[in-house]
Amino acid sequence: MATASNRPFAKARQWIRRQIPTVLAGALFVVAWAVIARLINNNRIFASISYTISGVMEHSTDISIKLTETFTSVIVAFVLAVLLGIGLGLIVAEISTIRQMALPVVIFAYAVPHPILAPMFIIWFIIGGDITIFTFTGPSAYLFDSVTAAQAETAIAINGVTTFGAWVGFFPVFISTITGMNSLEERFEHFGTLLGASRWQMVKHFRFWRALPNITSSIKATVQLSIVGVIVAEFIASSSGIGYEIVLAWKTNALGYMFGVILIIMIGAYLFYQIVVWTLKVLTPPGSV
Amino acid sequence: MTARDSRTLGSRVPGGGRISIENSRLTRWALSGLGVILLLVFWQAVATLLGLDPQYFPSPIDVMDALQRTWPTLTDALPHTLAAAVVGYLIALVLSIFTAMVLVANERLLNALMPFIIGVNTVPRIALTPLVIYWVGFISLSATFLANYVMAVWVAFFPMLIAALDGFKNIDEATENMLAMYGATTWQEFKFVRLRKGLPFIFDGMKSGFILAMIGTVVGEFVSGTFGIGSMASSVIGQIAIGRAIAIVLVLGFISSGVVFLIYQIESQLIFWQESSIMGEE
Incomplete structure (x- = not known):
């Protein structure tokens, strides 16, 4: 049974081998950054690595607080987008009259460059007020002595930023749920009829599972889109989140800080994506991711 | 007919x-x-x-009213935004097809650059907007509007590049062997097989690419505040004028779905051998 004991080891080795290109690309990126910074040699045009690090260190508490805020919003937006996308997708896919009636609106909503909608979402929540589900003390209060619990308080809320993020992320899930549900093979259709399955049973036992691979792949796209949505909304909804911090860094000409914040967003987005993919792999049956 | x-x-x-x-x-x-x-x-x-209060929850008639009132400003702002989006889009399109051809022709280069391309494609590129504006402003402060062009290219380029790469690589082994047997040159490979095989993919990329170019431009205008639809929309927040916000959305939505529909029409005329879809591949 040597193979059985070797398996986790082989798996780990395989995993490491798959990470090599990513790690290499990352290393190349750092080297390129250092070389370009050395060539330009002006921190006002292109921040060097050390200047970026010092810029980040200077604002470390701000970044930590805002980062928690942004990624909490991203998670709320992501969850809303996935739940609404699958839910509405199931309904629209099942009832073809509604599907046909909603088609022009869906195409229109898909083709609108979504940032233009952000002001609408933000104004509505300025008028109506945010719906806060609950608040918690963010990790910044534990990480930094200078941060009080009140400063680090983060809210899980439905507000302009999160609803806009959800709107942006909603479409891929919605559309691929419909596509997936409608591409059930005819033989299964016949099989279901033969067994006397009701409409709901067809959905529950056949169509949903046919749509699952489509849904999971669209969820991967939604990860990035909900981050984009949240950051764009933060650009214009002043004073919230990491998106506003970049704008602030731009306005104060703090290039090192700007580089640092952008880099942190990129890394955060990458990690969030990996976590979602891993979670999907664990939660769904094999072969659907 | x-x-x-x-x-x-x-x-x-x-x-x-x-x-x-x-x-x-x-x-x-x-x-x-x-x-x-x-x-x-x-x-x-x-x-x-x-x-409902028409300022906060306008009816369609109120929206039409707001549209009529903002129409002069809107027509002033539109050319700026559209120019940036269309020029940026065309640059990104040409650049993406050209880059994809070079990369597919040099497989080693492609393999080396692939993790980088995938990486850039999966991070939120839009977060770079303030940095782009900063850099463009550094070159010339009066030409900040050029940042919107750059943003359109930057946001639209990578998805279109990946679509073109997927398209050009979409040939089966038998065809590949046949090309090798006939001793086809790289250019002949593209001319007779790859361009045609890649066309549906490129068109799919073009449809979402135009929307992306618009997104890049609009966000550029949000942040830089240069005259255009984006800055008009973000100034609505301070005035709490929902009717105008919806009117702007409608105008831009009709333009961009019109362009997507146009690309779809060209696609279905050009690609006769398979069914095209208006939404493209997500």
């Missing part, structure tokens, strides 16, 4: 086919139209019956 006429004629013949294609298409169009009308009626009814 004649083909369509004969088909419609054929469907009128008693007993000629069960349900004609044209007929069911008519019902589909009717249903779609009905959906839009129902939505508008419902919206108007809710706004009127509940007596």
